[in-house]
Amino acid sequence: xxxxxxxxxxxxxxxxxxxxxxxxxxxxxxxxxxxxxxxxxxxxxxxxxxxxxxxxxxxxxxxxxxxxxxxxxxxxxxxxxx
Numbered sequence: 001x002x003x004x005x006x007x008x009x010x011x012x013x014x015x016x017x018x019x020x021x022x023x024x025x026x027x028x029x030x031x032x033x034x035x036x037x038x039x040x041x042x043x044x045x046x047x048x049x050x051x052x053x054x055x056x057x058x059x060x061x062x063x064x065x066x067x068x069x070x071x072x073x074x075x076x077x078x079x080x081x082x
Contacts, residue, residue: 017046027058034066034074048074054081 019037023030030050037048048070050063060078067076 020049024053025057052078
């Protein structure tokens with residue numbers, strides 16, 4: 001998605017970004033990744049969708065916690081098997 005905004009005599013193009021991240025047994029790495037994404041895209045409209053793909057570690061719990069911590073930018077989908 002892209003919006004064109006006029007500012008005085010110039011135009012700016014604003015992009016929205018959607019990141020879909022598959023998660024499989026990534027309980028130790030997904031938290032730092034999402035935290036880093038929050039920092040990188042701080043000034044960009046974005047959304048992250050975490051898709052837990054049948055993990056057998058604590059990935060589901062970590063993804064839920066991230067979705068609760070960042071409700072405006074992180075969504076979560078849980079698949080019971082991949």
